[in-house]
Amino acid sequence: EAQILESGGDLVQPGGSLRLACVGSDVIFSNYAMSWVRQAPGKGLEWVSGISGYGGSTSYAASVKGRFAISRADSRNTLYLQMNSLRVEDTAVYFCARASCSSTSCPLDFWGQGTLVTVS
Amino acid sequence: DIQMTQSPSSMSASIGDRVSISCRASQSVSSHLSWYQYQPGKAPKLLIYEASRLKTGAPSRFSGSGSGTDFTLIISSLQPEDFAIYFCQQTYSEPLTFGGGTRVEIK
Numbered sequence: 144e145a146q147i148l149e150s151g152g153d154l155v156q157p158g159g160s161l162r163l164a165c166v167g168s169d170v171i172f173s174n175y176a177m178s179w180v181r182q183a184p185g186k187g188l189e190w191v192s193g194i195s196g197y198g199g200s201t202s203y204a205a206s207v208k209g210r211f212a213i214s215r216a217d218s219r220n221t222l223y224l225q226m227n228s229l230r231v232e233d234t235a236v237y238f239c240a241r242a243s244c245s246s247t248s249c250p251l252d253f254w255g256q257g258t259l260v261t262v263s
Numbered sequence: 264d265i266q267m268t269q270s271p272s273s274m275s276a277s278i279g280d281r282v283s284i285s286c287r288a289s290q291s292v293s294s295h296l297s298w299y300q301y302q303p304g305k306a307p308k309l310l311i312y313e314a315s316r317l318k319t320g321a322p323s324r325f326s327g328s329g330s331g332t333d334f335t336l337i338i339s340s341l342q343p344e345d346f347a348i349y350f351c352q353q354t355y356s357e358p359l360t361f362g363g364g365t366r367v368e369i370k
Binding site: 187193202204205247253256257 | 264295297299301304305306307308309312313318350352354355356357358359360361362363364
Protein backbone atom coordinates (compact mmCIF):
# COMPACT_ATOMS: atom_id res chain seq x y z
CA GLU A 144 0.00 0.00 0.00
CA ALA A 145 1.37 3.42 -0.92
CA GLN A 146 2.04 5.49 2.16
CA ILE A 147 4.06 8.25 3.74
CA LEU A 148 5.57 7.54 7.13
CA GLU A 149 6.75 10.27 9.47
CA SER A 150 9.18 9.78 12.32
CA GLY A 151 11.15 11.75 14.86
CA GLY A 152 8.36 13.08 17.03
CA ASP A 153 9.19 13.16 20.72
CA LEU A 154 8.89 14.99 24.03
CA VAL A 155 11.37 17.85 24.19
CA GLN A 156 11.99 20.76 26.53
CA PRO A 157 11.43 24.36 25.46
CA GLY A 158 14.47 25.62 23.62
CA GLY A 159 15.35 22.16 22.39
CA SER A 160 15.67 20.72 18.90
CA LEU A 161 14.17 17.85 16.93
CA ARG A 162 14.51 16.60 13.40
CA LEU A 163 11.48 15.08 11.76
CA ALA A 164 11.70 12.85 8.73
CA CYS A 165 9.21 11.31 6.38
CA VAL A 166 9.73 8.56 3.87
CA GLY A 167 7.55 7.60 0.94
CA SER A 168 6.71 3.98 0.26
CA ASP A 169 5.40 3.64 -3.28
CA VAL A 170 4.93 7.42 -3.19
CA ILE A 171 7.52 9.24 -5.22
CA PHE A 172 8.77 12.55 -3.82
CA SER A 173 11.14 13.51 -6.59
CA ASN A 174 9.94 16.44 -8.72
CA TYR A 175 6.97 17.08 -6.42
CA ALA A 176 6.76 19.88 -3.90
CA MET A 177 6.49 18.74 -0.29
CA SER A 178 5.06 20.38 2.80
CA TRP A 179 4.86 20.00 6.53
CA VAL A 180 1.48 20.75 8.11
CA ARG A 181 0.69 20.61 11.82
CA GLN A 182 -2.33 20.33 14.06
CA ALA A 183 -2.05 21.57 17.62
CA PRO A 184 -4.31 19.97 20.24
CA GLY A 185 -7.89 21.08 19.69
CA LYS A 186 -6.93 23.31 16.78
CA GLY A 187 -7.17 23.22 13.01
CA LEU A 188 -4.51 22.54 10.43
CA GLU A 189 -1.59 24.95 10.03
CA TRP A 190 0.77 24.87 7.06
CA VAL A 191 4.31 25.04 8.45
CA SER A 192 6.75 24.85 5.57
CA GLY A 193 7.10 23.86 1.94
CA ILE A 194 9.87 23.01 -0.49
CA SER A 195 9.58 23.06 -4.26
CA GLY A 196 9.91 20.02 -6.43
CA TYR A 197 13.45 20.78 -7.44
CA GLY A 198 14.51 21.89 -3.99
CA GLY A 199 15.40 25.37 -5.09
CA SER A 200 12.73 27.18 -3.12
CA THR A 201 11.63 26.92 0.48
CA SER A 202 8.97 28.79 2.39
CA TYR A 203 7.85 29.00 5.99
CA ALA A 204 4.97 30.14 8.14
CA ALA A 205 5.81 33.29 10.05
CA SER A 206 5.43 31.36 13.32
CA VAL A 207 8.41 29.11 12.53
CA LYS A 208 10.57 31.20 10.20
CA GLY A 209 14.14 31.38 11.42
CA ARG A 210 13.69 28.38 13.73
CA PHE A 211 12.68 25.56 11.37
CA ALA A 212 14.41 24.35 8.22
CA ILE A 213 12.93 22.07 5.57
CA SER A 214 15.09 19.94 3.30
CA ARG A 215 14.78 16.93 1.07
CA ALA A 216 16.87 13.98 -0.07
CA ASP A 217 15.18 12.70 -3.21
CA SER A 218 17.69 9.89 -3.61
CA ARG A 219 16.30 8.51 -0.36
CA ASN A 220 12.71 9.63 -1.05
CA THR A 221 12.87 11.50 2.24
CA LEU A 222 11.78 14.88 3.55
CA TYR A 223 13.12 16.51 6.70
CA LEU A 224 12.13 19.24 9.10
CA GLN A 225 14.82 20.52 11.46
CA MET A 226 13.13 22.25 14.36
CA ASN A 227 15.23 24.44 16.66
CA SER A 228 14.39 26.75 19.56
CA LEU A 229 11.19 24.82 20.15
CA ARG A 230 8.37 26.50 22.04
CA VAL A 231 5.41 25.13 23.95
CA GLU A 232 3.17 26.39 21.15
CA ASP A 233 4.96 24.11 18.65
CA THR A 234 3.29 21.14 20.33
CA ALA A 235 1.31 19.41 17.59
CA VAL A 236 0.94 16.44 15.32
CA TYR A 237 3.16 17.12 12.32
CA PHE A 238 2.05 15.80 8.93
CA CYS A 239 4.22 15.33 5.88
CA ALA A 240 2.38 15.86 2.60
CA ARG A 241 3.22 15.67 -1.08
CA ALA A 242 1.87 18.29 -3.45
CA SER A 243 0.28 17.39 -6.76
CA CYS A 244 2.95 19.29 -8.72
CA SER A 245 6.40 20.83 -8.29
CA SER A 246 5.09 24.10 -6.86
CA THR A 247 4.41 24.54 -3.16
CA SER A 248 1.16 26.26 -4.17
CA CYS A 249 -0.40 23.02 -5.35
CA PRO A 250 -2.95 20.91 -3.48
CA LEU A 251 -1.57 18.28 -1.12
CA ASP A 252 -2.59 15.01 -2.66
CA PHE A 253 -0.83 12.52 -0.40
CA TRP A 254 -0.37 12.72 3.37
CA GLY A 255 1.17 10.74 6.17
CA GLN A 256 -0.57 9.93 9.44
CA GLY A 257 1.58 12.34 11.42
CA THR A 258 4.11 12.30 14.23
CA LEU A 259 3.55 13.90 17.63
CA VAL A 260 5.86 16.61 18.90
CA THR A 261 5.37 17.65 22.49
CA VAL A 262 7.26 20.63 23.87
CA SER A 263 7.03 20.73 27.64
CA ASP B 264 -2.32 36.25 5.11
CA ILE B 265 -5.59 35.03 3.64
CA GLN B 266 -8.03 33.97 6.34
CA MET B 267 -10.29 30.99 5.65
CA THR B 268 -13.53 30.70 7.58
CA GLN B 269 -15.61 27.53 7.57
CA SER B 270 -19.16 27.06 8.70
CA PRO B 271 -20.58 25.34 10.52
CA SER B 272 -17.77 24.27 12.86
CA SER B 273 -19.70 21.09 13.61
CA MET B 274 -22.88 19.42 12.54
CA SER B 275 -24.90 16.29 13.15
CA ALA B 276 -26.35 14.39 10.22
CA SER B 277 -27.87 11.03 9.40
CA ILE B 278 -26.89 8.43 6.84
CA GLY B 279 -28.30 9.47 3.49
CA ASP B 280 -28.50 13.16 4.34
CA ARG B 281 -27.29 15.85 1.97
CA VAL B 282 -24.56 17.83 3.72
CA SER B 283 -23.31 21.29 2.79
CA ILE B 284 -20.18 22.92 4.22
CA SER B 285 -19.20 26.50 3.53
CA CYS B 286 -15.76 28.06 3.24
CA ARG B 287 -15.15 31.78 2.87
CA ALA B 288 -11.85 33.49 2.05
CA SER B 289 -10.92 36.94 3.33
CA GLN B 290 -9.92 37.89 -0.22
CA SER B 291 -10.31 36.32 -3.61
CA VAL B 292 -8.44 33.05 -4.13
CA SER B 293 -9.86 32.57 -7.62
CA SER B 294 -10.48 28.81 -7.85
CA HIS B 295 -7.40 27.82 -5.85
CA LEU B 296 -9.36 26.03 -3.17
CA SER B 297 -9.04 22.44 -1.98
CA TRP B 298 -11.11 20.29 0.37
CA TYR B 299 -9.69 17.58 2.62
CA GLN B 300 -11.21 14.88 4.77
CA TYR B 301 -9.53 14.04 8.07
CA GLN B 302 -10.31 11.19 10.41
CA PRO B 303 -8.17 11.50 13.57
CA GLY B 304 -5.40 8.95 13.61
CA LYS B 305 -5.46 8.60 9.85
CA ALA B 306 -3.83 10.47 7.00
CA PRO B 307 -5.87 13.40 5.67
CA LYS B 308 -7.24 12.87 2.18
CA LEU B 309 -7.60 15.32 -0.67
CA LEU B 310 -11.15 15.24 -2.01
CA ILE B 311 -11.57 18.30 -4.21
CA TYR B 312 -9.05 20.63 -5.83
CA GLU B 313 -9.39 23.75 -7.95
CA ALA B 314 -12.71 24.33 -6.16
CA SER B 315 -14.70 21.75 -8.11
CA ARG B 316 -12.42 19.04 -9.48
CA LEU B 317 -12.89 15.66 -7.86
CA LYS B 318 -9.65 13.88 -7.08
CA THR B 319 -9.33 10.59 -8.92
CA GLY B 320 -10.61 7.86 -6.68
CA ALA B 321 -12.66 10.12 -4.42
CA PRO B 322 -16.34 9.11 -4.22
CA SER B 323 -18.63 10.94 -6.65
CA ARG B 324 -21.01 11.90 -3.84
CA PHE B 325 -18.51 14.65 -3.00
CA SER B 326 -18.69 17.83 -5.05
CA GLY B 327 -17.34 21.33 -4.74
CA SER B 328 -18.40 24.68 -6.10
CA GLY B 329 -17.57 28.35 -5.89
CA SER B 330 -14.91 30.84 -6.88
CA GLY B 331 -13.48 34.06 -5.57
CA THR B 332 -14.28 34.12 -1.88
CA ASP B 333 -17.18 31.71 -1.36
CA PHE B 334 -16.98 27.96 -1.71
CA THR B 335 -19.12 24.96 -0.83
CA LEU B 336 -18.49 21.27 -0.31
CA ILE B 337 -21.50 19.04 -0.85
CA ILE B 338 -21.89 15.43 0.22
CA SER B 339 -24.95 14.29 -1.70
CA SER B 340 -25.79 11.25 0.43
CA LEU B 341 -23.84 10.85 3.65
CA GLN B 342 -22.27 7.44 4.18
CA PRO B 343 -20.91 5.91 7.43
CA GLU B 344 -17.32 6.42 6.31
CA ASP B 345 -17.94 10.15 5.77
CA PHE B 346 -18.09 11.01 9.44
CA ALA B 347 -14.93 13.05 9.75
CA ILE B 348 -13.52 16.56 9.88
CA TYR B 349 -13.44 18.53 6.63
CA PHE B 350 -10.97 21.32 5.94
CA CYS B 351 -10.74 23.80 3.13
CA GLN B 352 -7.39 25.22 2.07
CA GLN B 353 -6.41 28.04 -0.24
CA THR B 354 -3.41 27.53 -2.50
CA TYR B 355 -3.61 30.99 -4.08
CA SER B 356 -0.81 32.53 -2.06
CA GLU B 357 1.61 31.65 0.69
CA PRO B 358 1.26 31.04 3.50
CA LEU B 359 -1.20 28.40 2.44
CA THR B 360 -4.03 28.62 4.94
CA PHE B 361 -6.70 26.24 6.11
CA GLY B 362 -10.19 26.78 7.40
CA GLY B 363 -10.89 25.87 10.99
CA GLY B 364 -12.57 22.61 10.02
CA THR B 365 -16.11 21.23 10.09
CA ARG B 366 -16.75 18.14 12.17
CA VAL B 367 -19.51 15.97 10.74
CA GLU B 368 -20.97 13.73 13.43
CA ILE B 369 -23.61 11.04 13.51
CA LYS B 370 -27.06 12.22 14.52
